Amino acid sequence: DAKTTQPPSMDCAEGRAANLPCNHSTISGNEYVYWYRQIHSQGPQYIIHGLKNNETNEMASLIITEDRKSSTLILPHATLRDTAVYYCIVSPQTGNQFYFGTGTSLTVIP
Amino acid sequence: GAGVSQSPRYKVAKRGQDVALRCDPISGHVSLFWYQQALGQGPEFLTYFQNEAQLDKSGLPSDRFFAERPEGSVSTLKIQRTQQEDSAVYLCASSFNRGDTQYFGPGTRLTVL
Numbered sequence: 468d469a470k471t472t473q474p475p476s477m478d479c480a481e482g483r484a485a486n487l488p489c490n491h492s493t494i495s496g497n498e499y500v501y502w503y504r505q506i507h508s509q510g511p512q513y514i515i516h517g518l519k520n521n522e523t524n525e526m527a528s529l530i531i532t533e534d535r536k537s538s539t540l541i542l543p544h545a546t547l548r549d550t551a552v553y554y555c556i557v558s559p560q561t562g563n564q565f566y567f568g569t570g571t572s573l574t575v576i577p
Numbered sequence: 578g579a580g581v582s583q584s585p586r587y588k589v590a591k592r593g594q595d596v597a598l599r600c601d602p603i604s605g606h607v608s609l610f611w612y613q614q615a616l617g618q619g620p621e622f623l624t625y626f627q628n629e630a631q632l633d634k635s636g637l638p639s640d641r642f643f644a645e646r647p648e649g650s651v652s653t654l655k656i657q658r659t660q661q662e663d664s665a666v667y668l669c670a671s672s673f674n675r676g677d678t679q680y681f682g683p684g685t686r687l688t689v690l
Binding site: 501503509510511512513516552554558559560561563564565566567568569570 | 581608610612617618619620621622625627632633636668670675676678679680681682683684
């Protein structure tokens with residue numbers, strides 16, 4: 468049970484912002500939202516995570532709705548190297564496993 | 578600093594052979610996880626260690642799969658009598674402690690002929 472729903476694929480023009488949505492309508496109060504990405508033939512790479520508040524780091528921004536039932540990962544200026552599968556995961560702070568689902572395949576177009 | 582490393586990166590086995598896959602977690606990380614990723618799918622949880630204790634092995638698909646972490650650092654995933662359906666990428670991840678961000682290694686691609 469992945470507990471999240473993501474579109475299977477998206478395209479984004481190079482240099483534009485990529486906005487990747489995720490629905491997690493059954494999220495519990497103690498569950499964090501994590502985002503990872505996986506570039507072909509590599510292991511998943513941590514991007515960002517949050518609980519309630521919006522978060523920003525050097526890679527991306529995470530916007531979580533007030534009811535926490537959905538979130539959006541924003542890559543502000545997509546580059547070709549951002550082409551990857553992006554996974555949205557919800558996990559409790561005391562959890563010991565991630566449910567990845569099938570993610571969103573993002574293609575950045577020149 | 579060094580990330581999670583896995584070896585070998587690629588392994589080809591004949592059906593029925595035993596294989597052993599190694600994971601070196603980030604130094605000081607208490608928690609270690611194994612995942613299996615079939616082609617075109619997301620990673621699926623296999624098992625979890627807290628130090629040397631295997632606290633969750635609910636994801637291991639059969640009793641042919643065995644994992645150990647005897648000294649609470651390096652871990653080995655062993656698959657006995659490999660079958661074609663075992664062909665997948667096996668990913669290892671570690672975290673500072675339970676519930677913290679997991680950092681993944683590059684994976685071992687196992688192909689069973």
